[in-house]
Amino acid sequence: MTEQERLLAFEARIARGEKIEPGDWMPDRYRQQLIRMISQHAHSEVVGMLPEGKWIPNAPTLRRKLVLLAKVQDEAGHGQYLYHAAETLGVSREQMLDELLGGRAKYSSVFNYPTLSWADIGVIGWLVDGAAILNQTMLARCSYGPYSRAMIRICAEETFHKKQGQDMVIRMARGTPAQKDMVQDAIDRWWWPTLMMFGPHDSDSKNTPELVRWGVKTKGNDELRQDFVNELVPDLHSLGLSVPDPQLRYDTESGNWVSGEIDWEEFWRVVKGDGPCNAERLRTRREAHEEGRWVREAVEAYAKRNDQVVRR
Amino acid sequence: MTDTQWRRFEVFVQTSEEAQLEYAGSVHAADFEIALMNGRDVFVRRPRCRRLFVVPSEDVLFRTSEELLSNGDRHQPDLHGGPGDELPSPYLVFSKAGHRGPLKCAGQVEATSGPQALEIAIERLGIDRSGFWAAVAENAMIGNEFADAESMFTPAEAKSYRLHSDFPVNKLMREQKEKP
Numbered sequence: 001m002t003e004q005e006r007l008l009a010f011e012a013r014i015a016r017g018e019k020i021e022p023g024d025w026m027p028d029r030y031r032q033q034l035i036r037m038i039s040q041h042a043h044s045e046v047v048g049m050l051p052e053g054k055w056i057p058n059a060p061t062l063r064r065k066l067v068l069l070a071k072v073q074d075e076a077g078h079g080q081y082l083y084h085a086a087e088t089l090g091v092s093r094e095q096m097l098d099e100l101l102g103g104r105a106k107y108s109s110v111f112n113y114p115t116l117s118w119a120d121i122g123v124i125g126w127l128v129d130g131a132a133i134l135n136q137t138m139l140a141r142c143s144y145g146p147y148s149r150a151m152i153r154i155c156a157e158e159t160f161h162k163k164q165g166q167d168m169v170i171r172m173a174r175g176t177p178a179q180k181d182m183v184q185d186a187i188d189r190w191w192w193p194t195l196m197m198f199g200p201h202d203s204d205s206k207n208t209p210e211l212v213r214w215g216v217k218t219k220g221n222d223e224l225r226q227d228f229v230n231e232l233v234p235d236l237h238s239l240g241l242s243v244p245d246p247q248l249r250y251d252t253e254s255g256n257w258v259s260g261e262i263d264w265e266e267f268w269r270v271v272k273g274d275g276p277c278n279a280e281r282l283r284t285r286r287e288a289h290e291e292g293r294w295v296r297e298a299v300e301a302y303a304k305r306n307d308q309v310v311r312r
Numbered sequence: 313m314t315d316t317q318w319r320r321f322e323v324f325v326q327t328s329e330e331a332q333l334e335y336a337g338s339v340h341a342a343d344f345e346i347a348l349m350n351g352r353d354v355f356v357r358r359p360r361c362r363r364l365f366v367v368p369s370e371d372v373l374f375r376t377s378e379e380l381l382s383n384g385d386r387h388q389p390d391l392h393g394g395p396g397d398e399l400p401s402p403y404l405v406f407s408k409a410g411h412r413g414p415l416k417c418a419g420q421v422e423a424t425s426g427p428q429a430l431e432i433a434i435e436r437l438g439i440d441r442s443g444f445w446a447a448v449a450e451n452a453m454i455g456n457e458f459a460d461a462e463s464m465f466t467p468a469e470a471k472s473y474r475l476h477s478d479f480p481v482n483k484l485m486r487e488q489k490e491k492p
Contacts, residue, residue, distance in 0.1 A: 018442035019411050021376040067473045073357060080354045084337040087320075093340060094317035141412075145444060149414055150337070157358055163479035170484045238489050300318075303342035 014215040019145035022088040030214055033207065034144055035089050037216070039096045042082035043107035046100070047281050049075045051115040052124060060118060067164050068121060074157045081153060085146040101289055103282050109267070110193045112275030119172055119179075119186035125165015127187070127194045127232065133158045134224050135198070143215030166235075173239040180240070187236065188244040195259065196267045198225040226256055233257045321347040322372045322448075323355055326363040329458065335406050335415035335446060338369060344454045352464060358474055361465045365455035367448055373426030377443035380430065403429035404453075406446040407437065415446055423447075 001009070006025055013020065020026055049072045056072065059065035083093045099105040110128055115121065133155060140151035172183040202208050202220040211217040219227075233243060234257075247260030269275065318340040325336045336355040341347035347366040356364065400422040406415040418437055423429035429447040456464055468474070 013442065017411060019408075019444075021378075021408075021442075021444040022374065023376040023379045025378065063473075066471070070357070070471065070473060073353075077354045077357055080339065081337055084339075087338070092317060145408075146337075148412065152412070160358070160473075160476070160479070163476065163481050164473070166481045167479040167484070170481065170488070174488075235485060238485070299342045299346060303346075306343060 011214070014143045018143075019148060020143050021145045029210070030216075031089050033211060033214075033216065034147065035086055035091050037211075038082055038086040038089070038147055039091065039099070040106050040108075042079045042086060042096065043100050043105050044111065045075045045079035045082060047107045047111045047285065050281055050284055051111055051113070051277075052121060054115055055118060055121050058118065059121075064168075071125070071161050071164065074161065078150075078154050078157070081150040085144075085150045088146045097289075101282075101286055103273075106271070108197060109270040109275060110190075110197050112270050112277045112281060113189070113193050114277055116189070117182050117186060119168075119182040120190065122165045122168030122172060122183065123186040123190045125161050125163075126169050127165070127190055128197070129158050129161040129165060130232065131194050131197045131228050133162055134228055138217060138219050138224065141215075141218060147216075169241075170239060173241055184241055187241055191244050192262065192266075195225055195229070195262055196270075198222070198228070200264070200267070225259075229257045229259055230255075318342050320369040321351070321366040322369050322446075323347075323351040324365040324367070324448075324453070324455075325351075325355055325359075325361055326365075327360050328362055331362075333363075333365070333404065333406075333417040339366070341366075348454070348456065356465060357468060360469065362458060362461045363455055364464070365453040367453050371449060371452040373430065373447045375430060375445045377439055377441055377445070380434065380439065380443075380445070381441075398424050400424050402450040404448050404450055405429055405433035406448075407433075408444040411442065415444060420450070 007027055010020070010025060010027065010030075020030075052068060052075075053072050056065060056068055059068055083096060086096060087093060096105070100107070115124070136151050136155050136158060140148055140155055142148045142151065169183055172179040199205055199221040202222050205221055208217065208220055212220070233248070236243060245260045247258075249258055250256075251258050270278070319342070320338050320340050321344075322338050323336045324333050326333045336351070339347055339350040339354055341350050344366060348364060351364050351366050352361070355361075401424075402420050403423050403426065404420055405418050407418045408414070409416050418433060421429050421432045421436075423432055426447040426449070430445055433445070433447070473479075
């Protein structure tokens with residue numbers, strides 16, 4: 001088969017809804033795009049532990065502390081599922097971690113914003129995890145088998161995170177005026193960074209058309225963002241909460257809640273490393289890695305003593 | 313810079329004593345004991361599990377239908393089976409359940425190598441164009457005993473926040489919207 005025939009056969013498989021599996025022929029570009037997406041996604045889960053982890057010692061009740069601990073633990077697990085999925089494409093976990101710790105890897109910019117109050121934990125759960133679920137539900141149908149299977153597992157657990165967060169926001173919105181103010185302040189700070197999670201407009205996203213053609217994505221960034229706004233706005237309003245967007249309006253013709261424009265300058269600034277917490281996140285990851293070194297050394301010494309081969 | 317590239321282990325999970333074994337994914341670990349612990353922490357934090365197995369990655373043969381149908385791979389000798397190692401032993405064969413499903417145990421065969429195990433299984437089960445397969449020698453799998461399941465998995469099962477009913481958000485939102 002010529003390269004062109006192979007490509008046509010590959011695209012026909014995707015069109016039939018078949019999953020591409022690790023040993024199958026795939027265009028190099030498909031492999032590279034998936035490595036990029038899956039590793040960024042894995043890094044996002046790992047870095048995503050940090051803003052919430054900060055609040056574990058300060059949770060207001062034991063139950064809320066346990067719930068948050070379990071959520072952060074889930075995120076560690078999701079990072080591992082995803083590193084595994086990326087490994088099936090020929091990249092090593094060591095390479096990916098080197099890129100993250102070396103500051104060369106991208107991850108979701110939303111985690112470069114600070115968590116200033118306990119209400120942020122609820123708002124992140126409902127808004128940030130809610131936005132992530134929309135994206136991940138789409139990716140659970142993606143054409144690459146290992147990524148799709150990782151997403152199916154992840155979506156099941158993210159649903160808990162969203163519910164935990166929404167539960168907190170509802171209870172705070174119904175609580176004392178101080179609680180309600182606190183949760184409104186958190187929404188005001190997280191609303192726009194959450195909308196930015198869906199990425200640039202499709203007209204500015206160079207990757208989208210190819211990813212749609214290869215069945216990696218089935219919806220564009222703008223469509224997913226609109227789904228999110230339509231889902232969240234009525235619920236927030238019914239709780240007496242508002243969205244910090246003076247231009248937000250309901251369009252009766254399309255049935256959409258139409259947002260004002262995202263501050264794209266801020267978006268690109270944070271993506272390029274100049275957000276409020278980019279440097280802090282990287283520093284915390286590096287410190288955690290260094291502080292864990294003695295554990296890795298001990299584990300390795302123990303394995304060697306028992307005569308097990310350590311390195312692959 | 314990092315020292316994280318330990319040996320890779322493939323992880324298999326059994327959700328109940330009656331359920332088929334399922335392929336979950338992989339972890340890196342310095343030895344079998346830590347591989348089992350990592351496997352549990354990564355793959356069974358919330359879902360139910362009775363038994364967990366880990367196998368060094370080099371002892372699992374993964375093949376897609378495309379690979380099996382397009383070359384003579386099935387007849388190549390097993391890399392790990394040296395000369396004289398010809399006595400058949402039990403292999404577990406896994407295959408994908410539908411397009412979206414995970415790899416599930418499709419049965420046990422007696423074979424002298426992974427490729428032969430797949431060949432026998434495919435003769436028995438048939439092969440579809442978009443399949444994904446794995447073969448593992450049973451004696452390469454290290455798992456917990458059923459008796460250890462309680463101490464390994466029950467603590468996670470007892471967490472009330474593992475249940476959707478612990479977060480009745482739909483009910484709360486309905487109440488909210490019905491308020492005058």
